Amino acid sequence: MSCSGGRVMVGHYYPYCPEPNKTVGIASHTDPGVLTVLLQDQVGGLQVKHDGKWVNVKPVHGALVINVGDLLQMISNDKYISVEHRVYANPQHEPRVSIAVFCNPSIRDDLYGPLPELVSPEVPALYQQFTYSEFMRKFFTKELDGKSLIKYFSLENK
Numbered sequence: 001m002s003c004s005g006g007r008v009m010v011g012h013y014y015p016y017c018p019e020p021n022k023t024v025g026i027a028s029h030t031d032p033g034v035l036t037v038l039l040q041d042q043v044g045g046l047q048v049k050h051d052g053k054w055v056n057v058k059p060v061h062g063a064l065v066i067n068v069g070d071l072l073q074m075i076s077n078d079k080y081i082s083v084e085h086r087v088y089a090n091p092q093h094e095p096r097v098s099i100a101v102f103c104n105p106s107i108r109d110d111l112y113g114p115l116p117e118l119v120s121p122e123v124p125a126l127y128q129q130f131t132y133s134e135f136m137r138k139f140f141t142k143e144l145d146g147k148s149l150i151k152y153f154s155l156e157n158k
């Protein structure tokens with residue numbers, strides 16, 4: 001798999017929100033692809049779910065946040081787990097800007113699934129194989145919610 005052909009850059013702009021407890025910046029989700037590289041500014045607002053609790057990701061000047069996505073979870077047969085994250089509505093009187101680069105496979109019709117090296121009679125595959133086209137079709141028809149892509153391709157009932 002190569003990341004070079006499948007990178008997408010997205011810029012997010014979160015304006016000041018006078019009533020932040022009535023809405024969200026981005027609802028809780030996992031990123032679908034392999035890895036996401038994220039640059040935050042100094043405003044903050046990103047949270048990740050850790051041990052069932054939302055934890056603030058403190059913005060550090062010059063630092064990049066790397067999120068594991070659903071594809072990496074499935075290809076690694078759960079060696080890496082995709083991270084649930086969200087952004088709260090911005091209560092600061094200055095806008096928040098973030099830039100995300102999504103690293104995805106570049107070949108749509110190859111089969112993806114747990115890498116053969118990670119699967120054995122003792123450690124069975126946890127996910128079915130799928131093409132990236134099929135994966136993205138499913139992604140675009142799902143709600144922006146927790147782990148439904150992972151559940152859809154899972155061979156177990158998670």
Ligand SMILES: O=C(O)CCC(=O)C(=O)O
Pocket residue numbers: 010012026031038040046085087098100
């Ligand atoms: O703005 C952020 O910090 C996060 C953006 C995000 O989660 C995404 O683009 O998938």
Ligand SMILES: [Fe+2]
Pocket residue numbers: 029030031085
């Ligand atoms: Fe995200």
